[in-house]
Amino acid sequence: MTSALLSLLGITYPIIQAPMAGTATVALAAAVSNAGGLGSLGLGSSNVEEARTHIQALKQATAKPFNVNFFCHQPLPEDEARNQHWLRLLAPYFSEFSASPPTQISAGYPSFLDSPQMVDMLLIERPPVVSFHFGLPSQAVITALQQAGIKLLGCATNVAEAKAIEAAGLDGVIAQGVEAGGHRGVFEPEQDLELGLFGLLQLLNKHCSLPLIAAGGIMNGQGIQQVLTMGASAAQLGTAFILCPESNANAAYRAQLSSAKAYDTAITAVISGRPARGIINRMHQALGTHHAALPVYPTAYSAAKALNTVASAQNCNDFAPFWAGQGAPLARALPATELMAALIAEWHQACSLNY
Ligand SMILES: Cc1cc2nc3c(=O)[nH]c(=O)nc-3n(C[C@H](O)[C@H](O)[C@H](O)COP(=O)(O)O)c2cc1C
Structure with missing residues (x-):
């Protein structure tokens, strides 16, 4: 074979x-x-x-x-009420960076x-x-x-x-x-x-x-x-x-993957709307592996990306979706x-x- x-x-x-x-x-x-x-x-x-x-x-x-x-x-069809509920739920995280969530989210692709x-x-x-x-x-x-x-x-x-x-x-x-x-x-x-x-x-x-x-x-x-x-x-x-x-990984992604954080990966759907494994981030810690209010994939991802954009603009990578598998600490910078x-x-x- x-x-x-x-x-x-x-x-x-x-x-x-x-x-x-x-x-x-x-x-x-x-x-x-x-x-x-x-x-x-x-x-x-x-x-x-x-x-x-x-x-x-x-x-x-x-x-x-x-x-x-x-x-x-x-x-899957968009549910505008659900999307708005999700944005309200994320609002406190945006406000940590003196920002507001987007007024609307959509699939993006x-x-x-x-x-x-x-x-x-x-x-x-x-x-x-x-x-x-x-x-x-x-x-x-x-x-x-x-x-x-x-x-x-x-x-x-x-x-x-x-x-x-x-x-x-x-x-x-x-x-x-x-x-x-x-x-x-x-x-x-x-x-x-x-x-x-x-x-x-x-x-x-x-x-x-x-x-x-x-x-x-x-x-x-x-x-x-x-x-x-x-x-x-x-x-x-x-x-x-x-x-x-x-690769297109930015400096923060490379730094986390090269750090002790790479040992802590887990699967969550709350970042994108579908289950994915990455280095555990704030969204995962705060909202768990799934959430009843989660919008559909990839609409949920648009919200997470917007949150990461405002956070990373202030040098905070706590909300970044740094996808990585269980072998992450073994990745080599070659x-x-x-x-x-x-x-x-x-x-x-x-x-x-x-x-
Ligand atoms: C950063 C990242 C992005 C990924 N994006 C895709 C993708 O666009 N399409 C896909 O089929 N798989 C994607 N995968 C999953 C890979 O195809 C593959 O299943 C996975 O990388 C294997 O596990 P490993 O990362 O432990 O080697 C992605 C994986 C990673 C780490």
């Missing part, structure tokens, strides 16, 4: 740099692809023209395959399910690989993308999601364990089983015949070899790449090419110890 997936994706090493909307950059993805892995861009929060520009820039920066990723959440223009753009640009988070597009879109020669991956956090990805005819399943940094790929957040990668891989080995890509808490070559031993064909690493100088070389060397060493 390992080499089958590598040939399918056209990569040399079983290493995928996770798509990280807002954090992964063209330079990061290009460096990973040029080093023989699969570099990825998270385009879930980009509009069509931004996505096209990024894909074209990445094509210029690498002749190797790469992946672009989109959010397939079920679009559409679901891929609601963006036929994004599909049209992909059919023209034809990136080598496209992956989906939070669900799947329609069968018609899947068929059209495949007919354009694009390989497709879907993220599963449980057996039912992996079976849906298999039934839809995609090329591989990203098995995302609860250890993972960033948003859980779960299709229905209220039904999140929060399976660890150890259990998830064993379940998917039994119930899914597609190649598996393991994600969650993998920080070094030993970890890559361990998930391959457990039946995965490749590993997808996100947090491991955040400290690369090529240029992406050097990090890839280290991961490959560690993986080769772990392979030789295994046999």
Whole structure:
């Protein structure tokens, strides 16, 4: 399976740099692809023209395959009364910075399910690989993308999601364990089983015949070899790449990830409206893992971003959404090419110890 997936994706090493909307950059993805892995861009929060520009820039920066990723959440109707209630609830935090909440919040970016223009753009640009988070597009879109020669991956956090990805005819399943940094790929957040990668891989080995890509808490070559031993064909690493100088992480994000705070990650939905793992921040501490008044994703995220904007303008990063996985303290501040070389060397060493 390992080499089958590598040939399918056209990569040399079983290493995928996770798509990280807002954090992964063209330079990061290009460096990973040029080093023989699969570099990825998270385009879930980009509009069509931004996505096209990024894909074209990445094509210029690498002749190797790469992946672009989109959010397939079920679009939910806005509830203005709920949004206003949430803004009133957040008002005391804004007032700590002598600011008021925005008068209105909205989603900010559409679901891929609601963006036929994004599909049209992909059919023209034809990136080598496209992956989906939070669900799947329609069968018609899947068929059209495949007919354009694009390989497709879907993220599963449980057996039912992996079976849906298999039934839809995609090329591989990203098995995302609860250890993972960033948003859980779960299709229905209220039904999140929060399976660890150890259990998830064993379940998917039994119930899914597609190649598996393991994600969650993998920080070094030993970890890559361990998930391959457990039946995965490749590993997808996100947090491991955040400290690369090529990432978009700002100085505060880098400082927290390099500090003792990196040991304290947890999952909460109160920041964006969907469950996501990050370094515990004030919103998480004050409002918990979920809240009855929470607006829908990503409308809730617009409020959290507005709060972080006023706080960080006064040098307070207590409200920043610093997404990171359970392995966060192991992140290395290395240029992406050097990090890839280290991961490959560690993986080769772990392979030789295994046999
Ligand atoms: C900062 C950050 C942003 C992320 N953004 C995305 C995204 O846009 N799309 C996606 O499919 N996954 C996203 N993820 C999740 C990753 O695909 C992957 O599941 C996760 O990084 C694996 O766990 P790790 O961070 O412990 O390596 C993100 C993760 C992080 C850390």
